[in-house]
Amino acid sequence: xxxxSLLRQFSRLAICPAIKIPISxxxxxxxxxxxFKITDQLWAEPMKKKKxxxxxxxKAREERRRKKLEKQIRRLExxxxxxxxxxxxxxxxxxxxxxxxxKRPQPKLSAEVIEAxxxxxxxxxxxxxxxxxxxxxxxxxxxxxxxxxLEKLLEESExxxxxxxxxxxQLIPYEVSGTVATPAIxxxxxPDGEYFDVSKKWDN
Numbered sequence: 001x002x003x004x005s006l007l008r009q010f011s012r013l014a015i016c017p018a019i020k021i022p023i024s025x026x027x028x029x030x031x032x033x034x035x036f037k038i039t040d041q042l043w044a045e046p047m048k049k050k051k052x053x054x055x056x057x058x059k060a061r062e063e064r065r066r067k068k069l070e071k072q073i074r075r076l077e078x079x080x081x082x083x084x085x086x087x088x089x090x091x092x093x094x095x096x097x098x099x100x101x102x103k104r105p106q107p108k109l110s111a112e113v114i115e116a117x118x119x120x121x122x123x124x125x126x127x128x129x130x131x132x133x134x135x136x137x138x139x140x141x142x143x144x145x146x147x148x149x150l151e152k153l154l155e156e157s158e159x160x161x162x163x164x165x166x167x168x169x170q171l172i173p174y175e176v177s178g179t180v181a182t183p184a185i186x187x188x189x190x191p192d193g194e195y196f197d198v199s200k201k202w203d204n
Contacts, residue, residue, distance in 0.1 A: 084202050 095102070109117075154161040 150161060150164060153164055
């Protein structure tokens with residue numbers, strides 16, 4: 001049998017809100033078969049009442065938020081077509097200041113010089129045309145001779161013909177020596193090394 005007075009005293013302490021005892025881990029047992037457990041105390045805080053806000057104030061807040069977003073969108077659209085400057089293509093200010101001094105006037109050519117340059121350009125175009133036609137004729141002659149030689153070889157022996165038309169893999173020797181490909185290491189963070197980032201940041 002168990003002590004009833006001890007049980008009443010203990011339950012009175014558990015009900016009293018002024019005394020906080022961690023009774024969630026306490027068990028009152030008399031025997032292995034009979035166990036007494038006390039329900040966990042939930043010291044919940046009462047829910048806060050929602051403040052009533054004037055619908056006009058809520059609408060004004062939404063309107064301000066919408067206008068702010070529209071302003072940001074207009075600013076982005078305005079700067080969308082502006083290209084980022086490239087330092088290598090920017091002309092130094094010293095050259096721009098001395099541009100009028102450094103600019104050379106166009107020389108006035110006489111009619112004889114213009115005619116001579118036109119004739120020279122025509123002669124050059126004619127020479128390049130003859131060179132191109134000579135190269136095409138030479139390639140045609142080589143291919144024709146190769147075709148006739150293969151036809152004669154086919155008449156003599158088909159095996160020799162098949163060996164002749166096979167590509168020569170040893171014509172251009174190609175050797176590669178170096179590191180071989182290895183399987184990727186799982187979850188490997190590739191180090192970038194030490195460097196100084198000097199790139200400029202452009203905010204629209």
